[in-house]
Amino acid sequence: LIRGDYAVTSLKNISLLAKDQLSATTISGIMSYISGSKLNMKSVNTMTIKSELLGIGSSLTFSGIGSSISASGIGSTVTAKNGLGVAIELTGHIHPQPNDADGDVQLPTLAPIA
Ligand SMILES: [Fe+2]
Numbered sequence: 001l002i003r004g005d006y007a008v009t010s011l012k013n014i015s016l017l018a019k020d021q022l023s024a025t026t027i028s029g030i031m032s033y034i035s036g037s038k039l040n041m042k043s044v045n046t047m048t049i050k051s052e053l054l055g056i057g058s059s060l061t062f063s064g065i066g067s068s069i070s071a072s073g074i075g076s077t078v079t080a081k082n083g084l085g086v087a088i089e090l091t092g093h094i095h096p097q098p099n100d101a102d103g104d105v106q107l108p109t110l111a112p113i114a
Contacts, residue, residue, distance in 0.1 A: 008014065016022060024031065033039065041047070051058035062069060071078060078090040090112075097106035 049060065069078070077092065079087050080090075081087050092111050094108040094110060096108045099105055
């Protein structure tokens with residue numbers, strides 16, 4: 001137990017390796033991971049990023065010129081819930097259309113393909 005601040009500094013590399021689990025927790029403070037170059041986060045299995053604040057005001061922000069989000073695996077998709085709580089899949093949703101000026105039923109538009 002350390003009752004004050006604690007810091008580890010290396011003029012070269014620091015590595016942590018656990019055969020089983022590794023966790024880092026703050027009780028009330030901010031957790032920061034800051035890279036002077038690239039930040040790579042990888043998982044062999046499911047990777048979850050979640051705000052525990054009841055989902056209220058939760059946001060995930062990518063800022064900077066040229067920011068983008070991509071899902072590159074076959075079958076990858078991005079899904080978000082609309083204001084009614086309906087999950088809308090980016091590459092699988094359709095757009096219903098109102099009838100045209102003559103009252104003819106219009107088919108929904110298809111999901112984007114590119
Ligand atoms: Fe759309």
